[in-house]
Amino acid sequence: MITFNLHFNTTESSKQDKHDSHFIQEKDSVFHKILEEKESHKSGYYDLPYDTKALQDCSTYMQDNAEILKDLTHIIIIGIGGSSLGLKAIDTMLYHLPHRNDIALKFLEHTDPIKIQKSLKRIRIQTSLFIVISKSGMTIETTSLMKYCLWRYNLLEPNLKKRLLIITDKSSILESWANENHIKTITINKNIGGRFSVLSAVGVVPLKILGYKVEEILDGAKILQDSFLARKEEHILEKAIFMANNHNTLPINILFSYSSSFRDFNLWYVQLWGESLGKINEKGKKVGLTPISLIGSIDQHSFLQLIIEGKNDKTITFLGINHNNYHEIVIPDIKMKGLESTDFVNDIPFAKLLSAQEKATMRVLDEDNLPVDSIQIDSLNEHNIGALIMYYELLTSAVGCIFEINTYDQPAVERGKKILSQMLR
Amino acid sequence: MITFNLHFNTTESSKQDKHDSHFIQEKDSVFHKILEEKESHKSGYYDLPYDTKALQDCSTYMQDNAEILKDLTHIIIIGIGGSSLGLKAIDTMLYHLPHRNDIALKFLEHTDPIKIQKSLKRIRIQTSLFIVISKSGMTIETTSLMKYCLWRYNLLEPNLKKRLLIITDKSSILESWANENHIKTITINKNIGGRFSVLSAVGVVPLKILGYKVEEILDGAKILQDSFLARKEEHILEKAIFMANNHNTLPINILFSYSSSFRDFNLWYVQLWGESLGKINEKGKKVGLTPISLIGSIDQHSFLQLIIEGKNDKTITFLGINHNNYHEIVIPDIKMKGLESTDFVNDIPFAKLLSAQEKATMRVLDEDNLPVDSIQIDSLNEHNIGALIMYYELLTSAVGCIFEINTYDQPAVERGKKILSQMLR
Structure with missing residues (x-):
């Protein structure tokens, strides 16, 4: 099971963005554009x-x-x-x-x-x-x-x-x-x-x-897509509309994943998001959202300061696992003289500490009214991973529809290839 | 040896940034602020x-x-x-x-x-x-x-x-x-x-x-710092002034490094840049520059499209090695029917292909007038790595001086720690 939560007001958009963009705002329109893509086999x-x-x-x-x-x-x-x-x-x-x-x-x-x-x-x-x-x-x-x-x-x-x-x-x-x-x-x-x-x-x-069990990966993806098509995953459309319509003031999306198991998933997301959405749109406007991959808790020690006190130009998506299934390694109950203030984690599984770090960080950003959303997976199995992949593909398609771009090509990459072959010939 | 090249007009800044920011523009002022930090042992x-x-x-x-x-x-x-x-x-x-x-x-x-x-x-x-x-x-x-x-x-x-x-x-x-x-x-x-x-x-x-040979790492750092103090590395000040004064329109800096050997250096840069510069400054303004780590050529296939056709909100720093020292693996001269257009790399060392990919990508971005600079290292040895580290530390300090922040603390990270301990107690 996966739980999706949007912590931001999905109908909000900044002054600059309101003034600047004339993108679709209605969920129905976005939904029908996706349906069109699907039925015309555009992708x-x-x-x-x-x-x-x-x-x-x-x-x-x-x-x-x-x-x-x-x-x-x-x-x-x-x-x-x-x-x-x-x-x-x-x-x-x-x-x-x-x-x-x-x-x-x-x-x-x-x-x-x-x-x-x-x-x-x-x-x-x-x-x-x-x-x-x-x-x-x-x-x-x-x-x-x-x-x-x-x-x-x-x-x-x-x-x-x-x-x-x-x-x-x-x-x-x-x-x-x-x-x-x-x-x-x-x-x-x-x-x-x-x-x-x-x-x-x-x-x-x-x-x-x-x-x-690849069948289960496909099944997880199928169930998520079916649910979306039955209009039971409206959060996808809401998030896409929020992100696309705030692209000027919030041009960056961070995927902050709390497990080293997500390291490569984050890189997949970076390509999907960056290469699909970074385009010149039908009106000749350069659009895009810049993806950033972070792994928690480790990147709290490199990037969190910037998220909180730097310019507020980022949406932050937390991706976490319910760590109840990974309770085998526990922080031992060792008391060290002078270091008593670290004893509150003694006897706690590392997995629980990691989950608490995710929640604590999310709460700090919430308190500062930063645009946060979260994806929580109950356990890392084939079914859930299939759903997670389909979720991100649909979200990307939805933003692409709003931006009025071709989500599926990458025309700009071709130019470098020509120059390369000239240089080496 | 390291060669530094700025491909952008260092005196330029956008309308929005000109209007918005009142940061130092003179190299001498920045230099003296750094000198002050050094002499007062602030860091x-x-x-x-x-x-x-x-x-x-x-x-x-x-x-x-x-x-x-x-x-x-x-x-x-x-x-x-x-x-x-x-x-x-x-x-x-x-x-x-x-x-x-x-x-x-x-x-x-x-x-x-x-x-x-x-x-x-x-x-x-x-x-x-x-x-x-x-x-x-x-x-x-x-x-x-x-x-x-x-x-x-x-x-x-x-x-x-x-x-x-x-x-x-x-x-x-x-x-x-x-x-x-x-x-x-x-x-x-x-x-x-x-x-x-x-x-x-x-x-x-x-x-x-x-x-x-750690002495040589320190020596490389020393020579770069001495050269900077003798005002022979003015490109550092010029780059810092350009980046700080364009922080509204160019809030993102990409470090695009062309070798898997730079993978962890890039992560070091992300922390240095993100955590040092993401601050509320002396005037109460939230400032910062968002660092992004890319490795070439692999990330040309995930991020280049966004750099070229997405919103122009990024400066791009290329970091490369002179690959003459790594010529042992060569692309064999195999011709495949139908795939003749890929034969231009036959008999070429992989290292030369990688260098050419870096140059070709840089040229594409230059042609589009994107703000590019480059750092080229002749070989990966202790001396050069010491210089590279000192270069980035001085650059970060310079931007910090212009932003009027404390480059060396991370006050925002502390809040999460308090919430964490409340949650787990």
Whole structure:
């Protein structure tokens, strides 16, 4: 179960923003714009929780390759951005589950030589599977790292080809190449953007091999979306309207997550929010909301001072877990002379301290009337994580509809690619 | 060697900012305010590069404890915020150096039980050293984690006490406790704030035990500070004036670092910048600049779109390395049918690709007249890292002087601590 709470007055917007923006204010209009996107298949992500193709493809793949999969020690994902962030986020959140296999998941996404060497340190080809994930097959980091692995591990040798799996767009150049070279491929639909692709084969296939109950992730996403479509998650629309209409005075959104398990989820959110919403809109106006990832309690010691006493230009979303399920480590009842004022945490589980730190911080910000909202998850399992992902995708789409932008493209990133190729040619 | 370049017109400021702010605009005034801070010892960090006390204390400690140190496999730092970020930053940047010992450095800073279990997984007390770093000794995360380790590893047993070292403020409660319990302590001056403490014993002692040439780190910092005091680093003042005087229209500063080696340095910068500058100033105005940490090229795939097409409210600092020293891994000359457009990187070292990606991105932002500056380091060694740290500390102090704030305190963080103790009592 997930509980959503908005601590701010959703109908408020600042003078500057009132004067400046002419965005939609009505929940019904936003809802219908989303419905339109879904029904016109502008983005395919809405369909993913109802689609069984990825699960079927995965199941076929796993049957056909049972021999390879049974001794697997490493999966190496070659992919960047939307092709790696979602998968990594889910694995980090659910890694503690007992049914997660003992397979190391490595990511080759960085062209930094120091990082490449480190990631490949313990790889033995005879117990590894390389999964290349690229929608177009043209991302320079991904192709370079793929070429490097083809060379280093002789992956095109007939007996090693089965150690390579490619996940790419239907009819992409990469799919043609793979078919010609008899390399196993699983495809996804072209209308599923990278950063909205985690519930497609991009996430489904590796997560299934790792032993997760992927059906439950999809089910969690489905139930949240159904509930939204039945107008039972109006807080999503309210939050989107508040954030979009205050984008001038509150241009920054912080995701303050109270568990190290959310570290990679936060990075997924940063891409989803930043790349989807940072756009020139239909009226030629530059819009966007800047995402910031914080992990509590640790970042209370680096960022909280700025949130409280710096310029009030931030909305703050708290993401926490009900820590009742993690009570095994307790702060021992040790009294230290002179340090008696720290004894109030003695005999308390660390998890309870962490939860209390989240609540105390939230209360401080509430007292200062800063715009806070909170997402509380009762436990980190497949179902809840599916819902959490769908929640953020719908919220992003809603803000995008209000901003009147194309939430699903990233036109500005292309320019750098052209300059890069000029520089290196 | 480090090269600093400002790509923006340092005398420019927006209409809104011109109207709104009455901050100092003259380099001389800012310089003299910094000089005053240094001479009045308002913050002790200015003195650290010239101070040999930490090195001497460390040397004595290492001689007295040679037997323990010779078989060390793990150092566990118990500390949070300013007590861990700087040390971690330096170790991550210099980890590749051949003289770095083969000792694992672990950090206990998080009250998250999942993280605690993971950090302590492979610890064997007979080959480990626990270093508690806390200025006051009253930080709740640090005391709780210290109590946990005292209990779990019986660190107060007479024969195990030598596995514990405490670094704390002179005359702190923690020092008294340690003295009474015959635990080895090294002290630092009270006027050295946590986030400005990395060149004190806080950083010096662990780094020296890890085998780094700490004298060269201090020397690099000293040379940069001397050069600044001789008015040969005017770009620091120019950048500070530009950033402070445009704080309304450009409230965000991105540090876009092109190497995974900078990952932890970026987090150190986030605390330094955020917690130092997010303040209510002498005139009662809330000021601050919001720091964002990005790593290239990977974050081009999550954040670049927002920088280019989102609201222009960001300054962007590029931090890069001259990759000539890291040319060992090369993209192989493999041609893939259909994917010929990716062949322009074939036969090029990954390091060169990464540098070119940095330059290409910088050029795109320059073309759009976004306020960019760059810091280029010729190689990651002790000397350069010392200079880089001093550069950022001086820049932060300069902005703080212009904002008319106390750069060195963090009053807002205290409120949450009181609420926390009420909640748990």
